[in-house]
Amino acid sequence: MTDLVLALDFGGTKIAAALVDSRGSVVRSARVPTPASDPWEAVVSLASSVVGDAEVAGVGIGSAGPLDAVAGTVSPINVPSWQAFPLRASVASLFPGVRVELAGDGVCMALGEHWRGAGRGSTHMVGLVVSTGVGGGLVLDGRPFGGRTGNAGHIGHIVVEPGGAPCTCGGRGCVETVASGPRMVTWARRAGWQAPDDADAALLAAAALAGEEIPLEAFDRAGQAVGMAIAGAAAVCDLDLAVIGGGVAQAGELLFEPVRRTLKTHAGLSYLAGLEVRAAELGGDAGLVGAAALVR
Structure with a gap:
């Protein structure tokens, strides 16, 4: 077999x-x-x-x-x-x-990290992909949780700026409008960042690492938005871990420092005292490993 x-x-x-x-x-x-x-x-x-x-x-x-x-x-x-x-x-x-299982890509990323990556040992976690969009998925009691329709865990569509920029989901001010790579670049340009026409989140990160003020502020805004969303999800779902991956997360502490700083302010409930934030370990394979775990 x-x-x-x-x-x-x-x-x-x-x-x-x-x-x-x-x-x-x-x-x-x-x-x-x-x-x-x-x-x-x-x-x-x-x-x-x-x-x-x-x-x-x-x-x-x-x-x-x-x-x-x-x-x-x-x-x-x-x-x-x-x-x-x-x-x-x-x-x-x-x-x-042959058995065929379907889940959201955010759920699969979270499940893959839970099985073989940074989420090992966690029982209640959220996985986030911060890239061209902001996706997410939940693993609760050690199992993938899709909710009523399979869409639970869409953390990128938690509102962090009421009345903020329009989002592809039809709402306004979602995490994705602040923290996705293309939106970060757009905000930085409007704030006065001088960059080539093909500038992306990787170039924005390089500029931030070089000490440029506007790119640094773009990552700070993104990290705060992600941190607020994690705090909200953790309060609702009693989470012990958030694992963050995706292209924007490859900027490391440019994103993770403001995430952790924001959690100190917004995750104040006593049962969230042990909430951790970790960088994803599986890279582009996380969703594939998680998809396989759906069948396991």
Whole structure:
């Protein structure tokens, strides 16, 4: 009997697939950019190339959302051609008789870090991906928690600036409007940062590390927003850990210092005294490892 699980990680910018063994190790993987039009054929091709002639015990799928975990459908904000797309059933048709599980990509990131990364030993944690967006997922009592529809843990859409900038979700002032890489760059430009047209969060981080005032302030704003969101989620869910990954988090203490400073102010309840913040350890494999864990 094989111990291999096919893990799929579907997002608005990339699609990844991997074979993951029972220890949570990635045996073989590949990824491709998400096509601008209908990406289903890319999913089929990628899954086929990664599986090859191997036998799989199941398939775990992490997808950008919103999604409906009960119906098995996904409606990623950045993939307009997929609205209520039956992703779980479509993947199941490729692997008849094999168990197929679907969860949000934030849940899968959190679950992967919980199983094999920075979340080991935690029983109640939130995982965050701070990148081109701000995603998140919950592991409660050691198990992934998707809530009523599978969308629980969307920490990027906690409001931290009432009346703030419009968000892709339709709201205003969400964490994502302050802490996502593109929004940080936009804010820095408006504040007077002189940068090339193709400037991104990595260049903003380099400028901040060089001591430039506006980029430093951009990271401070982002860290405060993330810290406030963690404090709110921790108060509601009685969390002991927050694990933060993603491209913006690669800036290290530029982001983590204001996060921890903000928690000292906003996470004052006695039961949050032991709340920790850690950097993610699995990088781009976290979602794949977590997707495989859905089947485990």
